[in-house]
Amino acid sequence: MKGGFTLWFFPHDRTPPKALYVSAKAFWTAVVLAAVLLGAFAFHTVGYYRKSAREEELRKLRAERNELLDRVASMGRRLRELDAHMRELMAQDKALRILADLPDLGDDLRVVGTGGPAVRDSGSVLLSPDALATLEDVGGLLDRLLRQAELERESFETIRRRLAADKNLRDHTPSIKPCAGYYSSGFGMRKDPFTGRWTMHYGLDIANRPGTPIYATADGKVIANFYTRGLGRVIIIDHGYGYRTVYGHLRRTFVRRGQKVKRWQKIAEMGNSGRSTGPHLHYEVWHNGRPVNPINYIFTEDRTLLAYRGR
Template structure:
């Protein structure tokens, strides 16, 4: 039975939605469909819901379209900003590369100049010793000449004293004219010898002054050469030392390790020694030995720099899409640690080794896709992941700048990019530390 509440609700609905009949007529029959108030209410509510849903869906689509348009515009602006930044970085990189080439040319010129200056230094040192020997001989001759001159003066004094005795002279002249003639000749020869000795002594003094001036000029020239070489060594070594320290690599330990590894090929240069009498080296010899040690240290720095990843794995225009550290995972959306740096670029972009080393893995690895792993010196290891093609084999020895792979999107990846890692003794470190440390050097 219908309750009173149901009857009242029906009466209320009937006032709003009176009962209607829908007639369906055919040739032989006529039928109708009865539309009760409840049925009309349900139909009205359904139509209202459908219309409201259509309005809300249309509004959502419009808002999403507007938001997508804004996002695309923002993305385009960001892309233009990144492109301008990449162009600026590319220009800066080219400038640094030109500076590095110029520095390398200056260094090679300095090495050539060092060789020439070393030869000149040896020749000047030999010349200086010859001049010192000549000065000693001249001084010895001058002393002997001075002695002869003093002896001649004594003889002349004695003769003059004898001439003062007129009586004796007349007596001698009267009694021995031959002896008097001999004495006059002897006095004349003595006077000529005295004049010659004085002239030779003056010439020797003048020659000594000239030799001393030549030695002083030669020493000043050598000092200038040493200063130029010392400045060149300082300018060449300091940037390399700063580069290693900025990368957190202890230079003393690194240099000692390279020296041990190259003891038969790149060891210390032989010190310069010009003395054969067991004497202490002179100031010039000490400065020359110091320059040779600095040249050896510069060579060790150069070898060490080739063995550490102080280079970028890509040279083309790429986008730096993700750095080292915690980030939002592109697959799951959760917070996860990212152990490397991502460089996005065109499919097939060339990827290069960042340092000398040995390939320890060249193939597929879960998550990394096609992976190249290179073991370097000092416990450093680099990884190049998500490649589309690998161009090296396991066990192959590679050098900095060798083409090792092509950029792709294999493994756990959302698009074409290179995932680049640097590990020190198995612990991941930020690769940009090494790349930025060498930015103003290479």
């Protein structure tokens, strides 16, 4: 019996024992077969669990991807709301530029902003077409809004500076009647009330009771407060931008040389000082070294304001 063995079976019902001869080859074949079966079973079992784990992971990833896409789409909707606000801002910018007398930016520039259109990201091989479309949509909108926001920021800054500069100019341009009263003599050639000769009258005379308040007609700096035989007590204000105003025949003054004054600031009281035929203010406006007609520097709305201020 070379390499084999015999298995004896002793039945419990006392029937004769049975012998089963097993050759070595059959035994080892059975052992190998059992090992292979066991191995295959183990392999499949582990594989099954691995596969189900991967499937679970894949399911989670898919859910995560869908949620991310949903959230990106939701951001896209909010960006479109922002886009609507931006359009309103651009409309306001357009209106303000007209008010500020600035050239229009042009709709083309407004739509694309200062840069070109967004570069399409078509190189991605990881993203599915729908995900790529959503991301490009949102990314493109975001890029455009950023460029538009930058453009509008610059435009509003230009408008602000322009309006601020204009306000400064307005504040320093003579533009109100310096006191209440009636115009007794205008700017131009007239017969001198003392000599009777035709002479140039460089100012506007406003007559009223002595002590009538005299206001600075624009913001500026007092550059002179002196007395002359002709104009009596005189105040000169330099307003910048080439403007100066002169106030003559004053009774009392409330400002000194070098003092800064604001429009509507009371600087003096009407008087009759100097060569004057009666209480009145002699008011001159100079622009770039030349006398100009003061009546052109008294605007209607300020005359109305003067009325509201009494007297």
